[in-house]
Amino acid sequence: MTSSLPSSNILLNPLPEIRAALKSNSFGISSSRIIEDNSFPITQQDLESVKDEIRSTGMTSPRVVGRADIMLRQGEGMVGVRLDRSGWTVESIQKATPQIHPKLDRTYESLESLLIDLSPSYVKEMNNEIWKRFGMDKNGGDEEENESI
Numbered sequence: 001m002t003s004s005l006p007s008s009n010i011l012l013n014p015l016p017e018i019r020a021a022l023k024s025n026s027f028g029i030s031s032s033r034i035i036e037d038n039s040f041p042i043t044q045q046d047l048e049s050v051k052d053e054i055r056s057t058g059m060t061s062p063r064v065v066g067r068a069d070i071m072l073r074q075g076e077g078m079v080g081v082r083l084d085r086s087g088w089t090v091e092s093i094q095k096a097t098p099q100i101h102p103k104l105d106r107t108y109e110s111l112e113s114l115l116i117d118l119s120p121s122y123v124k125e126m127n128n129e130i131w132k133r134f135g136m137d138k139n140g141g142d143e144e145e146n147e148s149i
Helices: 015-024 044-057 098-103 111-118 120-133 143-148
Strands: 031-034 066-071 078-084 087-094
Touching: 015 031, 015 066, 015 111, 078 111, 087 098, 087 111, 098 111, 111 120
Parallel strands: none
Antiparallel strands: 031 066, 066 078, 078 087
């Protein structure tokens, strides 16, 4: 019996995961760019070679990697991140505030945890987003109740 490996599996192709993570966190970053030419796999042939490697070794290929540049808000800097079987790693830091530099080469379980650790402005925007999603203002009541007072 041959097991099929879906091409959207993060262990086969991290680019869809990077796209989704950047989109869902766009509220808290200035801009982002996926670096496809420094990612793998890119082509269908690449993907098939990764599937073959996984079938023969039973392990995720260390070649599978996705990369992106993320511009943080409020001049906090730009970071290059890598997503691979280890997680999200800060791979480069440019024009950043001093407190970000020690985070170089640190690996995180999610893009959210990476951004929370690196960017106070991301944390602020994340909190604002949470309040909005629950239909509440930051002062403790929901918007409708506060408007009627």
